[in-house]
Amino acid sequence: MQSSSKLFPVSLISAELRGDLSEDVYRLKPNNSPDPSVELALTRLGLAVQDRQRGVPLVLLHGSFSNRRFWYSPRGIGLGAYLARAGFDVWIAEMRGHGLSPRNEQYRQNTVAQYVRYDLPAIADFILEQSGQAAHWLGHSLGGVVLAAALGGGYLDETRGRSAVLFGAQVSHARWPLKLPPVEWLLRALLHAFPYLSGRRLRRGPEDEPIGVALETLRWLGLFGRFGSRDENWWAGLRRIRTPLLVVAAENDPDDPAWACRKLMQQCVEAPAHFLLLGKANGFSCDFGHIEMLVSKEAQREVWPLVEYWLRHLRIPEGFADPVRQTAS
Secondary structure (H helix, E strand, C coil): CCCCCCCCCEEEEEEEEECCEEEEEEEECCCCCCCCCCCEEEEEEEECCCCCCCCCEEEEECCCCCCHHHCCCCCCCCHHHHHHHCCCEEEEEECCCCCCCCCCCCHHHCCHHHHHHHHHHHHHHHHHHHHCCCEEEEEECHHHHHHHHHHHCCCCCCCCEEEEEEECCCCCCCCHHHHCHHHHHHHHHHHCCCCEECCCCCCCCCCCEEHHHHHHHHHHHCCCCCCECCCCEHHHHHHHCCCCEEEEEECCCCCCCHHHHHHHHHHCCCCCEEEEEECHHHCCCCCCCCCCCCCCHHHHHHCHHHHHHHHHHCCCCCCCCCCCCCCCC
């Protein structure tokens, strides 16, 4: 079968009409990582009737224990579908072993470091090849952390990303027992006994997470941990990025609290960065939670239009902005 790309093997595995939307699913085989079995599913959403050229590309990255359905339900509901109907060229990526992306041979050892070093650059280059434009990037939870890591590591520069939006993403908040070395050692030993964490058994979502990601996160949050791989300091790298950045936190999100999300934004001292807190005190109808900030009727009415506004103007409307706002020097 002829590849859909000149960069590396890409196959179009399905092309469907979903009501007023078109859904094309590609499977990428970048062959750029130590594990040659890695294949990545990438879903492209657009209007079924295209009277004009596709709009600006946007990449959506799901969180842990999740897949493309977080952004786009079988009934055509979700932020991805909303933005496709608004004219954006929407691409929904699924990480290794999630959704339509098959588990690679070394699935157990998958880490965020591998995602940012190998997978996101391949996705970015394929989208640039297909659309001729750098994309906006939006990540939720672990997807936002992956996006921040790619920015801090220099893997998504201005040629690959025109802006970044992080929902419920942080790397500073941890339960205090994790700071105790004996507790960390014990938990690490327990995690080594499992190949993955089951999202269904933990009641966290429909997908599993490789144990490599869990061990990596534990290292970040330990007593002397830092956000980065063993040979790269992503936290320090965030100070050098200039990509326009929107960081969004939910008032009712104890696992990824607003102060920790804000701290990530404040690390990006050279970027034009904005912070948005979704809660009643800022004029929203409710104090949003970690999932509800993007998947709820309230989010559909109040949050999705703000995302669209940001993608068009790279700022948020007056009255919503946090008093702590940064502008590129």
